[in-house]
Amino acid sequence: MELSMMFFGLIVLLVIGVPIGYAIGSSGLLYMLLTNPGFLMTFPQRVWSGTESFIIIAMPLFMLTGELMNHSGLTRRLIDFSMLLVRPFGGGLGEVNVVSSMIFGGISGSSVADTSALGSILIPDMVKQGYPKKFAAGITVASSTIGMIIPPSVPMLMYAMVSGASVGKLFLAGLIPGILVGVTQLILTYGISRKKGYHPKKEKIDVASVLKITKDGSLALMMPVLIIVTVTFGIATASESAGIAVLYAAILGFFVYRELKWKEVGNALKKTFMMSSSIMIIGGFTMIFTWILAVEQVPVAIGTFLINSNIPTWMVFLFLDIIILLLGTFLDVTPCILLISPILLPVMQQFGMSDLQFGAIIIVGLAIGLVTPPVGMCLNVASKICNMEIVEIFKGALPFIICNIIVLLLITFIPGLSTWLPSLMG
C-alpha cells in the first residue's frame, strides 16, 4: 500500500513538473512518513551516500574535457578529419556525420553534446550541399546516439554507481555495440545517399592539407584511445583517466590548436558545475528510492512472479527492451538509469543476464529515447539548431533509429557482443 502510494506520488509529481531529484525525494519522504517516521533520520544520510563517490568524479571531468575540446575548435577539425576518412569511399557529409559522431562520442561521452557541437556545423553545411534539411537533422540526431554508447560514457558511469559494476569493463561492454550502431548507420547512409545522389563530386586536395588535417584529427582521436587504454588495463581509475583527459584537452586547446581562451575555461567550468550537479542531485535522492526498493524486496517479488509465471527467458528479455524503449520516450537517460536499474538488474540477473550485458542494453536502449518524442533531448537541441518541429526531425531519423533497434536486439540475445571484450580483462 505504502509502496503504491509512493509510486503514485512520484508519477503525480513528475507530471506537475517537479524536478526529478526532488520528486523522488518527496515520494520517498511520503513512504517514510506512512511506514515509519523514524526512517526519516536516515533521509540525509542516504542522499549523502549517493553523492559521495570518488569514481563518479570522472563524470564532471569528462564533461569538462568535452567543453574544453569544444572551445578549442575541435569540432571543425574532427569533421575535416572524418571527411578525409570517408573520401576513398566517395562518401559525403552524411557519412561524415556518422564517423564524426563515433569519434566525438569517444571524447565527450554525451549524445546531447554530440548533437549540439556537430549539428550546429554539419546541419547547415549539409543543407548548403543539397541534402534535405529533414535528412540532415535526422542523421545528426540518430548518429549522436553513438556518443553515449562508445566509451567514455557519462551514463555508464551513473550505471556503474548504482550497479557496482566495473567502469573499465562497462566501457568495453559498450565498445562493440557502439561500433555496430555506427557501422549499420554508415551503411544505410551510404545506400540512401547513393540512391538519391547526395554524394558530392570529389574535389582535389593537396598533400599539405591532408597532412595537417590528419595531424589535427589524430591528436583528437588519441583522447578516447588514452581513456579506454588507461581505464580498461587498470593503469588508472576512471577519475584519474578523466583528469588526464582534462589535461590533454587543455594542452591541445592552449598550445597545439591555440584556440582556447581563459575566459572560455571559466565558462566551461560553470557549465560543468551546473550539468554535473543536475545529474548528481538525482543520484543522491535515488539512494532513498533504492533503499526502499531493497527494504520492500521489490526486485525479488518481480523476479519470483516472472519465474512462477513460466514466461520464457527470451520473452522476459524482449519485455526488458520494450520497457527501456517506452521509459526512454518520456524520461531522460540518467534519471531512467538511476530509477530502473535497482529494480530490473536483480530481476534480470535471476534470468542469467550479467550486469555488463544489462548495462549495454540499458545504454543502447535509452540512447534511442534521446531521439524519440515527446522527451528527446537530442531532438530538442536539433530543433533549436535548424528550427524544425521535433516530429519532423524524428521522421528523418527513423530509418537510422531502426539500426539502433537492430543492435539493441542483437546485444539482448547475443550476450557475447557486450561481454566478450570485458572477459578478456579477466
Add this chain to the structure above:
Amino acid sequence: MNKCILGIDKFLSILGKALVGILAVGVIVSVILRYVFSIAFVSSEELLTMVFVATTFFGAALGLREGEHIAVNNFTAMMPDKLKKLCSILTEVFIIIVSAVMIYFSIRMIQKVGSVVSPATGIARGYYYSLMPVSFVITIFYAVVNILKLYMHIEEPVKGYKEDFELGMEVMEGDA
C-alpha cells in the same frame, strides 16, 4: 532585493567554478604525483570527493535559480496558464518541504555523528555534513524567489555560458 539575489547568484557561480577547477587540478596533480613521482596522499582522495559533493549540493541550489534541473515539462507545457502557475507553485512547495527535511535531519545527523573523525584526514565528518544544511537553506531561498517571480519582477540569472550549439551556429538559409 534584486541586487541581493544577483549577488548570491554571482557568489555561487564563482564558488562553482572554483570547486570544479580545484577538482580538475586536484585530480591531475595527484595523478602526476602518483605516476611520475610515486607519491600518493591518502587524504587527497577524500578531500577531492568532498569538493565533488560540494559541487553537487551548491550546484543543485543554483540550478533551481537558473532552471537547470532535469524535469518532465511536456505535461505542464500543455496546461492552461492558470494551471501551469499552480503547478509551478506546487513544485516549489515540494522542493521547500524536501529541503526543510534535509536541513532538520542533517543537523540531527551532525549532532549525532558529526564528531566522528575521518581516518584519512583527521577532519570531523560534521564539517563535511554541514554542506547539506547550508546548501539546502540556499535551495529554500531560491524556491521562494521562484515563487515571488510569479508575482513580481525579479531579474533573470546571468548564466555566463553559451549552449554548445550556439558556439558554432550558423544562420540557416533556405530549405532544400
